[in-house]
Amino acid sequence: MRPVWIKNAAQLVTIAGENGPRRQEQMSELSIIQDGSVWMENGEILAIGTTSELEVLYGKRAHEADVVDASGRLVTPGLVDPHTHVAYGGSREKEFEMRLEGSTYMEIMNAGGGIHATTRMTREATEDELVAQTTRRLDSFLAHGVTTVEGKSGYGLDLETELKQLRAMKRLNETHPIDLVPTFMGGHAVPQEYKGSEEQYIDLLVNDMLPKVAEEGLAVFNDVFCEVGVFTPEQSERILEAGKKLGLIPKIHADEIESYGGAELAAKVGAISAEHLLKASDEGVRLMAESGVIACLLPATALYLREEAAKGRAMIDAGVAVAISTDCNPGSSPTTSMPLVMNLACISMRLTPAEALVAATMNAACAIGMEEKVGSLEVGKQADVVMWNVSNYQELQYLFGVNHVNIVWKKGVQVMG
Ligand code: NIG
Ligand code: FE
Numbered sequence: 001m002r003p004v005w006i007k008n009a010a011q012l013v014t015i016a017g018e019n020g021p022r023r024q025e026q027m028s029e030l031s032i033i034q035d036g037s038v039w040m041e042n043g044e045i046l047a048i049g050t051t052s053e054l055e056v057l058y059g060k061r062a063h064e065a066d067v068v069d070a071s072g073r074l075v076t077p078g079l080v081d082p083h084t085h086v087a088y089g090g091s092r093e094k095e096f097e098m099r100l101e102g103s104t105y106m107e108i109m110n111a112g113g114g115i116h117a118t119t120r121m122t123r124e125a126t127e128d129e130l131v132a133q134t135t136r137r138l139d140s141f142l143a144h145g146v147t148t149v150e151g152k153s154g155y156g157l158d159l160e161t162e163l164k165q166l167r168a169m170k171r172l173n174e175t176h177p178i179d180l181v182p183t184f185m186g187g188h189a190v191p192q193e194y195k196g197s198e199e200q201y202i203d204l205l206v207n208d209m210l211p212k213v214a215e216e217g218l219a220v221f222n223d224v225f226c227e228v229g230v231f232t233p234e235q236s237e238r239i240l241e242a243g244k245k246l247g248l249i250p251k252i253h254a255d256e257i258e259s260y261g262g263a264e265l266a267a268k269v270g271a272i273s274a275e276h277l278l279k280a281s282d283e284g285v286r287l288m289a290e291s292g293v294i295a296c297l298l299p300a301t302a303l304y305l306r307e308e309a310a311k312g313r314a315m316i317d318a319g320v321a322v323a324i325s326t327d328c329n330p331g332s333s334p335t336t337s338m339p340l341v342m343n344l345a346c347i348s349m350r351l352t353p354a355e356a357l358v359a360a361t362m363n364a365a366c367a368i369g370m371e372e373k374v375g376s377l378e379v380g381k382q383a384d385v386v387m388w389n390v391s392n393y394q395e396l397q398y399l400f401g402v403n404h405v406n407i408v409w410k411k412g413v414q415v416m417g
Contacts, residue, residue: 002066003041004383004412005058007051009070010391012036014048015077015358015376021294021321021366027355030393031376036075039065040383043411048377066414072391073406076357077377078147078384079338080364083275083296085185085329086141086151087134087165087172090121092330105305105332106229106257115155115189118330122155122165130168137328138178140336142416145405147384148179150325150368152223154188157201159209162186166218177410181368183251184213187224187231187239202235206242214246220369221272222248226255226262233261240269249369255280256301267291273323273367277310278302285311289319294367297359298327299344300335312349323363324356343400353397383412 016031037054039047047057058065095108095117108114122130134151141149151169156162166182173180186209194201213219222243226236240250250269254262256276263284266274273294274280280288280295288295295315302309316322324345327333335341342356351359365375373382387407390396396404407417 001042001412003039003061003064004068004409004414005054005062005065006038006068006070006075006385006387007054009036009075010034010072011074011393012038012377013074013076013357013393014378015362016378017376019371019376021292021363022358023319023321024316027316027322027358027363028352030354030357038075038377038385040385040409040412043383045377045379045381045383048379068387068407070387074388074390074392074396076386076388076393077361077375078386078408078410079145079360080148080368080370080375081141081146081325081328081338082150082273082323082364082367083298083325083327084149084151085154085327086137086149087130087153087169088118088122088155088330089125089130089133090118090330092117095331109189110229112192114331116192118155119157119189119191123158123161127164127168130165131171134168134172135176137336138172138176138180142178142408142410143405144337144339144403145386145388145408146178146336146338147408147410148181148365148370148374150181150183152183152185152188153219154185154223157186157189157191159212162209163212163216163218166213170218177413177415179370179374181370182219183221183223184210184219184243184248185223186210187236189225189230198235202238205239210242210246210248214248219248221251223251223253225253226260226265227253228258228260233265237265237269240271244269251275255284263288266293272369276301278307280310285315285318285320294321294323294363296323296325296367297345297349298325298333299348300341301327301333302348303344304333309344309348312345312351316351316355321363321366322351322355322359323367324359325364339396339404340401343397346397353394356397357393383409385409
């Protein structure tokens with residue numbers, strides 16, 4: 001593998017600093033190098049600095065490398081998407097129309113659509129079909145400058161299909177350039193066959209599914225949809241505590257549709273992150289700040305459901321580390337565009353462009369335990385790098401709805417452009 005030498009970047013945004021969640025004013029510190037340069041070799045960043053600094057260090061080895069002229073362009077870390085439901089079967093465009101005609105997300109789900117519809121289609125798909133469908137979506141992530149993606153199961157809601165989804169993701173992590181970090185989410189919904197006997201489904205989850213997932217090493221995190229009409233805070237706590245005993249780190253879909261104590265529960269169980277949080281209470285936000293739970297905010301979902309976005313600005317001001325994500329899923333957010341999400345974070349949650357970029361890189365990496373490898377450009381970290389057809393990070397977010405990716409490198413290999 002030939003080294004890659006990027007030179008003359010108009011703006012090289014490194015986000016260098018501590019490999020940990022950035023809060024408050026730290027979320028505005030981008031560590032920008034003008035006329036920036038990066039040398040990547042063997043999948044890692046070997047040197048980073050100004051072009052003249054790297055000329056001194058590596059000028060003699062220029063003939064060995066693929067030299068890339070980044071004049072006039074922005075270079076950033078590969079974006080990180082810390083919350084997706086990317087490995088699913090089928091599609092739900094009909095529900096899109098139903099919602100435009102007035103049905104709500106929960107009405108559709110309670111009538112057997114929504115998560116239940118995708119569960120049926122995912123149960124019907126073979127593992128190979130899931131791999132093929134998900135490959136197309138991961139390719140689309142890469143095309144939008146996203147090099148690390150979290151993926152949840154939760155469209156099986158039975159042991160066999162949950163394992164099929166997680167095994168498909170394992171194969172993709174091994175074969176696709178993207179790092180795909182797996183989360184078990186058997187607690188995504190109570191399957192229709194358990195309607196009226198919810199506790200029995202939770203028994204199955206706790207006694208059979210979680211131990212099997214942990215034994216096969218198929219997931220790092222355990223997530224639950226704590227929502228009115230789905231899992232109560234008490235049921236959610238039981239599921240998350242059972243996962244913790246098996247080494248699975250808690251995550252929680254919290255306070256998305258109604259204020260339900262999800263943020264408070266995230267703090268109580270020591271979740272690495274709490275997701276959505278559209279209706280999180282002020283006390284819940286305070287507790288998250290105090291206990292270091294990362295808020296993973298999903299403004300594309302809010303837009304798609306025509307809900308008011310989470311209070312991202314207030315959360316940052318309250319000391320919560322904020323990450324952002326597409327929530328890529330077939331119902332409430334069928335997108336793979338993190339640049340769009342960064343723009344929406346600015347427009348609908350009043351983050352600054354600098355905060356949105358940190359939320360989509362370092363804080364996103366922290367929300368999935370990947371901060372030692374990705375999320376910033378520093379010597380020794382993975383060479384996940386994006387060169388954009390804009391000259392600065394504000395322009396990246398200001399010119400919205402357009403894909404500005406020029407070249408994407410994953411572990412030092414050009415995978416796009
Ligand atoms: O994060 N809120 C619950 N789960 C997903 C949606 C899943 C679906 O509609 O298929 C979410 O938005
Ligand atoms: Fe989700």
